[in-house]
Amino acid sequence: MKTGLLLAVVSAAFAVGVHGQAAPKGKGKKLPEGVRVLRDLEYAKPGGKPLLLDLYLPEKPSAAALPVVVWVHGGGWNKGSKDNCPAAWLAGDGFAVASINYRLSTEGPWPAQIDDCHAAVRWLREHAGEYKIDGGHVGAWGGSAGGHLVAIMGTRNPSDAAEAVQAVCDWYGPADLLTMPNNVPSEKRSPDALAKSNGAILLGAAVKDVPDKAKDASAIYHVSADDPPFLIMHGDEDPQVPIEQSRRFYQTLKSAGVPVTLEVVKGGGHGGPAFQTEQVKGTVKAFFEKTLRPPEANSRGSR
Secondary structure, X not given: OOOOOOHHHHHHHOOOOOOOOEOOOOOOOOOOOOEEEEEEEXXXXXXXXXXXXXXXXXXXOOOOOXXXXXXXXXXXXXXXXXXXXXXXXXXXXXXXXXXXXXXXXOOOOOOHHHHHHHHHHHHHHHOHHHHOEEEEEEEEEEEOHHHHHHHHHHHOOOOOHHHOOOEEEEEOOOOOHHHOHXXXXXXXXXXXXXXXXXXXXXXXXXXXXXXXXXXXXXHHHOOOOXXXXXXXXXXXXXXXXXXXXXXXXXXXXXXXXXXXXXXEEOOOEOEOHHHOOHHHHHHHHHHHHHHHOOHHHHHHOOO
């Protein structure tokens, strides 16, 4: 990922303004303490389809622009939504959190999903001044299919610097579609089953039949030395995405010289309670504090 300096992008983004209304707290899951949300902000409209995000902010206004974390939901690329964002609690610790919808694989084939993720980052920078967020410090966090997408946000070159992220937290995302068990021929997987896998629906064909497209949609093939810092977390009892996916990805990033940490969640499955502990939250918070807080903000401590 060629992140660039972003200076022109960030300075242009800090136009002064006020936009959006806080949504009623009764919608969906109860908000974490000290957090407010602006719901259903349109960030793009590909092919006439509105794409929306929810922006979680601290209830108390901040004296400084807030670093922002983009949450990308999972669901096998064919289901799920921005609602009930599991990352919203970060807004209570002085971050902005943008939970995004993106085109599902049933609505558009790859690369529509990553294009939408990039568009959301670009929109956040363009509207940084309106929401008092720091367009120079944008992170990405997601689980499962969302983990897959944020990993690509951190490795695959975007079209311009306005789409780059400065930190990635990848929760149990597949890093290599070509080696995911559901995409690999075997005695137990007929050609029909391979064609119906989530990966095949994403790519528009059985993964083995479109290797170049599968590599384009796999973070492990895009790693370079200038990628941003990564935190990878994976349960050692994950029944859906083998932990070997994250171990190989970790080694590839490390070999390229990218700052990366792999945290194995003992007893963790494919998400679930093991990823909701205070210890896990503390690990995630510490990572984003280190990677997204400007030095002057760190010297003042958490807001």
